Amino acid sequence: DAGITQSPRYKITETGRQVTLMCHQTWSHSYMFWYRQDLGHGLRLIYYSAAADITDKGEVPDGYVVSRSKTENFPLTLESATRSQTSVYFCASSEPRTGFSNQPQHFGDGTRLSIL
Amino acid sequence: DAKTTQPNSMESNEEEPVHLPCNHSTISGTDYIHWYRQLPSQGPEYVIHGLTSNVNNRMASLAIAEDRKSSTLILHRATLRDAAVYYCILRDGETSGSRLTFGEGTQLTVNP
Numbered sequence: 001d002a003g004i005t006q007s008p009r010y011k012i013t014e015t016g017r018q019v020t021l022m023c024h025q026t027w028s029h030s031y032m033f034w035y036r037q038d039l040g041h042g043l044r045l046i047y048y049s050a051a052a053d054i055t056d057k058g059e060v061p062d063g064y065v066v067s068r069s070k071t072e073n074f075p076l077t078l079e080s081a082t083r084s085q086t087s088v089y090f091c092a093s094s095e096p097r098t099g100f101s102n103q104p105q106h107f108g109d110g111t112r113l114s115i116l
Numbered sequence: 117d118a119k120t121t122q123p124n125s126m127e128s129n130e131e132e133p134v135h136l137p138c139n140h141s142t143i144s145g146t147d148y149i150h151w152y153r154q155l156p157s158q159g160p161e162y163v164i165h166g167l168t169s170n171v172n173n174r175m176a177s178l179a180i181a182e183d184r185k186s187s188t189l190i191l192h193r194a195t196l197r198d199a200a201v202y203y204c205i206l207r208d209g210e211t212s213g214s215r216l217t218f219g220e221g222t223q224l225t226v227n228p
Contacts, residue, residue, distance in 0.1 A: 042220055
C-alpha cells in the first residue's frame with residue numbers, strides 16, 4: 001500500500017547503543033520530517049529534509065543524526081542512546097508548497113523507543 | 117512563531133456537532149491555520165486548513181474570524197472515532213515545506 005511506513009514499531013535498547021529508526025514513503029514527497037513526542041511537550045521537530053542529500057536541524061537535534069541518500073527514505077540514528085531519548089518518534093512527509101498553498105504533512109504511526 | 121491557544125479538553129455527545137475553538141491573536145498575514153488530530157496510538161492526521169475564508173471538506177469545516185485572530189473547527193456529527201487530540205497550528209505560507217509547531221492541543225472526548 002502507498003503511504004509512509006516506520007520501522008520498527010517498538011524498540012527497547014540500552015544506553016550507549018546505536019539505534020536507527022527507519023522511515024519510508026511511497027509518494028515521492030520532497031520533504032520529510034522527524035518529530036519526537038513526549039508527555040508535556042507535544043511533538044517537537046528533530047530534523048527535516050527538503051530533498052535527497054539536503055537536511056537541516058529542527059528544534060531538538062542534539063544526539064541525533066539523519067541522512068537522505070534516496071528521496072523515499074529518511075533514517076534517524078541515535079549514535080549513543082540516552083534515557084532522555086526514550087520517546088515516541090514520528091516521521092512525516094509533504095510536498096513543497098505550490099504557490100501560496102500549504103501542503104499537509106502525512107505522518108507514520110510512530111516508533112515507540114525505550115532506552116534502559 | 118505565532119502561537120495558538122486551545123482549551124485543554126472538551127466533551128461532546130455522539131451525533132452532536134462539536135465546535136473546537138482556537139485563539140491566535142498574533143497571527144501574521146501569511147500564516148495559514150491548520151488543524152490536525154491524533155487518535156490514540158497513531159500519528160497526527162491532517163484535518164483541514166485555511167487562510168481567510170471558511171473551508172469545508174469531508175472531515176470537518178473551518179470557520180475563521182474576520183480579523184483572523186481566532187478560528188473554530190466544526191465536526192458536524194461527532195462519532196466515537198472522533199475522540200482524539202486536536203491541534204490548531206499556524207503555518208507560514210511563504211516558507212516552502214515549513215515545519216509544524218505543535219502545542220498541547222484539545223483532548224476531545226465523545227460520549228456514546
